[in-house]
Amino acid sequence: GKVCDLSGWWKNDLGSKMLVEKVDSQGNFLGEYHTAVSSTQKPIKPSPLVGSQHLDADGRCTFGFTVNWSFSDSTAVFVGQCFGEDSKEEVLQTSWLLREKVDSQQDDWKATRVGHNTFKRIA
Numbered sequence: 001g002k003v004c005d006l007s008g009w010w011k012n013d014l015g016s017k018m019l020v021e022k023v024d025s026q027g028n029f030l031g032e033y034h035t036a037v038s039s040t041q042k043p044i045k046p047s048p049l050v051g052s053q054h055l056d057a058d059g060r061c062t063f064g065f066t067v068n069w070s071f072s073d074s075t076a077v078f079v080g081q082c083f084g085e086d087s088k089e090e091v092l093q094t095s096w097l098l099r100e101k102v103d104s105q106q107d108d109w110k111a112t113r114v115g116h117n118t119f120k121r122i123a
């Protein structure tokens with residue numbers, strides 16, 4: 001089909017993996033994010049994600065999701081778009097913001113990281 005179906009396992013350029021499950025008829029979905037990287041000494045744990053996608057017929061849907069890190073008090077949001085319908089390899093091109101918890105409003109300037117990730121579908 002041409003409608004980009006986000007459900008299933010994806011792996012990004014950092015080696016992180018995510019499972020998207022339960023994309024409903026409105027394009028809302030739930031899943032689990034397994035980050036391969038973390039700059040904390042705490043053990044990494046799978047973390048819940050919740051998001052929504054457009055259900056466009058052309059297979060180039062935009063989407064967004066939030067990851068609530070279960071091993072830290074920070075939060076990440078991703079926005080992205082699917083590419084590569086039908087025979088081509090399916091790719092998700094994303095941008096993210098990662099909000100770190102800081103102790104005071106004076107530290108707000110340093111609380112947000114930004115980046116990009118490319119995800120490819122895995123078996």
Ligand code: B9F
Pocket residue numbers: 012014016035036037038039040069072073074076096098099100115117
């Ligand atoms: O490393 C992050 C973290 C939060 C508080 C201490 C450590 C949590 C994991 C974020 C994973 C990011 C990357 N993984 C991925 O697949 S989300 C975007 C990237 N894509 C120290 C303080 C705040 C951040 C680091 Fe922390």
